[in-house]
Amino acid sequence: MNSVTSKDLANFKVGVDNVIFSVDTQQNRLLVLLSKRLKTPFLNSWSLPGTLVQEGESLEKAAYRTLSELIRVNNLYLEQLYTFGGPNRDPRESPESFGVRYLSVSYFALVRYEEAELIQKSSSPSWYMIEKIPQLAFDHNQILEYGHQRLKSKLKYSPIAFDVLPELFTLNDLYQFYITILGENFSDYSNFRNKLLKLGFLSDTGIKVSKGAGRPASLYRFDEPSFTPLKDKPLLFI
Amino acid sequence: MNSVTSKDLANFKVGVDNVIFSVDTQQNRLLVLLSKRLKTPFLNSWSLPGTLVQEGESLEKAAYRTLSELIRVNNLYLEQLYTFGGPNRDPRESPESFGVRYLSVSYFALVRYEEAELIQKSSSPSWYMIEKIPQLAFDHNQILEYGHQRLKSKLKYSPIAFDVLPELFTLNDLYQFYITILGENFSDYSNFRNKLLKLGFLSDTGIKVSKGAGRPASLYRFDEPSFTPLKDKPLLFI
DNA sequence: ACAAAAGTGTTACCGTTACACCCATGC
DNA sequence: GCATGGGTGTAACGGTAACACTTTTGT
Numbered sequence: 001m002n003s004v005t006s007k008d009l010a011n012f013k014v015g016v017d018n019v020i021f022s023v024d025t026q027q028n029r030l031l032v033l034l035s036k037r038l039k040t041p042f043l044n045s046w047s048l049p050g051t052l053v054q055e056g057e058s059l060e061k062a063a064y065r066t067l068s069e070l071i072r073v074n075n076l077y078l079e080q081l082y083t084f085g086g087p088n089r090d091p092r093e094s095p096e097s098f099g100v101r102y103l104s105v106s107y108f109a110l111v112r113y114e115e116a117e118l119i120q121k122s123s124s125p126s127w128y129m130i131e132k133i134p135q136l137a138f139d140h141n142q143i144l145e146y147g148h149q150r151l152k153s154k155l156k157y158s159p160i161a162f163d164v165l166p167e168l169f170t171l172n173d174l175y176q177f178y179i180t181i182l183g184e185n186f187s188d189y190s191n192f193r194n195k196l197l198k199l200g201f202l203s204d205t206g207i208k209v210s211k212g213a214g215r216p217a218s219l220y221r222f223d224e225p226s227f228t229p230l231k232d233k234p235l236l237f238i
Numbered sequence: 239m240n241s242v243t244s245k246d247l248a249n250f251k252v253g254v255d256n257v258i259f260s261v262d263t264q265q266n267r268l269l270v271l272l273s274k275r276l277k278t279p280f281l282n283s284w285s286l287p288g289t290l291v292q293e294g295e296s297l298e299k300a301a302y303r304t305l306s307e308l309i310r311v312n313n314l315y316l317e318q319l320y321t322f323g324g325p326n327r328d329p330r331e332s333p334e335s336f337g338v339r340y341l342s343v344s345y346f347a348l349v350r351y352e353e354a355e356l357i358q359k360s361s362s363p364s365w366y367m368i369e370k371i372p373q374l375a376f377d378h379n380q381i382l383e384y385g386h387q388r389l390k391s392k393l394k395y396s397p398i399a400f401d402v403l404p405e406l407f408t409l410n411d412l413y414q415f416y417i418t419i420l421g422e423n424f425s426d427y428s429n430f431r432n433k434l435l436k437l438g439f440l441s442d443t444g445i446k447v448s449k450g451a452g453r454p455a456s457l458y459r460f461d462e463p464s465f466t467p468l469k470d471k472p473l474l475f476i
Numbered sequence: 477a478c479a480a481a482a483g484t485g486t487t488a489c490c491g492t493t494a495c496a497c498c499c500a501t502g503c
Numbered sequence: 504g505c506a507t508g509g510g511t512g513t514a515a516c517g518g519t520a521a522c523a524c525t526t527t528t529g530t
Contacts, residue, residue: 010291012252014248014341053250053339055337103297211480410509454501
């Protein structure tokens with residue numbers, strides 16, 4: 001940081017906007033949480049749930065606060081996405097408003113759908129299917145698209161699925177989860193199975209569970225310790 | 239962004255800090271550009287080159303401005319890295335200073351070493367070998383480490399090397415470049431060669447160049463059009 | 477018995493790895 | 504001629520992809 005006279009420096013408010021995904025495993029739908037804006041600008045538009053950062057609050061804490069004001073959920077994955085900070089991305093930046101800039105640090109979250117209880121309030125948070133996202137406030141459609149890309153690549157390289165699946169799950173549950181996010185053609189079931197089991201961090205509990213007709217499935221559990229050695233190796237889960 | 243009373247909102251200055259890498263291909267050294275701080279806090283400490291964002295200036299433009307004030311360079315790759323924004327990461331955030339927060343959006347850059355001409359000024363920018371980084375101001379050691387990780391993974395998945403190598407280069411030049419960043423053991427030369435040539439975006443110019451004794455090497459060129467179809471495919475360059 | 481769901485096996489193919497080897501030049 | 508740097512070839516191995524097939528359940 002160098003010698004510019006401080007009268008040239010921009011003053012910022014910093015917002016945190018969250019791209020919150022969940023997978024409805026019953027209906028195999030990928031969902032995004034949107035909320036209705038209660039203030040200008042873009043009053044009543046749909047938008048990514050966000051908030052302005054308060055004094056003494058970290059960025060991540062602001063992201064968690066937004067989340068906790070909309071849904072009650074214990075199992076989730078959250079990471080920083082990207083920072084959008086160009087001038088004129090927010091209409092409040094008009095010259096009359098003393099040149100305050102609005103910067104958005106976006107976060108990406110994946111939460112357990114079954115558990116996520118929406119807190120009904122005036123911002124009426126609701127889940128939208130990824131294919132049916134309406135026009136959003138600000139540059140939020142762009143941020144959402146960026147988050148969607150990140151979700152897809154994260155899923156391939158990292159075990160984020162297990163942060164969000166129930167403790168015990170069948171391999172088919174897992175497969176459906178992957179399919180819902182990555183699409184039908186990413187791998188066939190038998191190969192998916194073999195690959196994941198060979199990696200060795202899924203342990204068979206022996207417990208069987210039946211889904212109507214057909215052979216009962218084994219319940220598996222993600223075994224954290226067996227996974228750690230694989231951390232930051234360039235493995236694909238496909 | 240929701241209903242908090244605006245007196246609780248933090249006010250920010252936004253800084254841009256750059257992790258600027260280059261590869262000294264003569265001596266196979268990976269270098270990072272550091273500059274000396276001319277102001278408190280951390281007066282005279284080494285730090286990542288950075289600046290505070292000015293009115294009307296985009297984040298990326300601020301990153302380019304910092305760069306251009308320190309070095310003259312035409313060939314480079316630049317992308318956003320991460321945003322560090324916790325409270326108390328900057329000593330200027332003491333209560334007496336009206337609670338202004340300092341947030342840092344970090345950028346990651348790779349520049350052509352041979353071409354990069356350092357602009358000697360009081361901040362005395364200089365290249366440091368990655369193994370010999372001193373104690374830096376703020377949380378800059380952490381940011382640098384983060385940038386180093388990004389450099390290594392980027393190199394494996396993206397053609398950023400060609401943004402920085404000369405127009406024409408030998409396969410051995412390319413190999414040395416990779417080795418300098420990724421270490422000796424990432425691949426043997428013959429396999430590296432075969433893999434890259436099979437990908438089909440390196441075209442042999444036929445021009446030969448000699449390096450002392452030994453058989454002369456062919457000069458190759460990166461062929462952008464042949465690369466485009468491979469974009470965003472999950473290929474490893476290793 | 478038969479359909480549905482889960483799980484196993486098989487085979488062809490392709491990329492990776494670790495080498496050994498050949499080629500062209502300077503001294 | 505021989506060291507040096509550049510370039511080619513190959514054989515073992517392991518993962519992937521596309522299937523067919525078997526097993527266990529409900530009705």
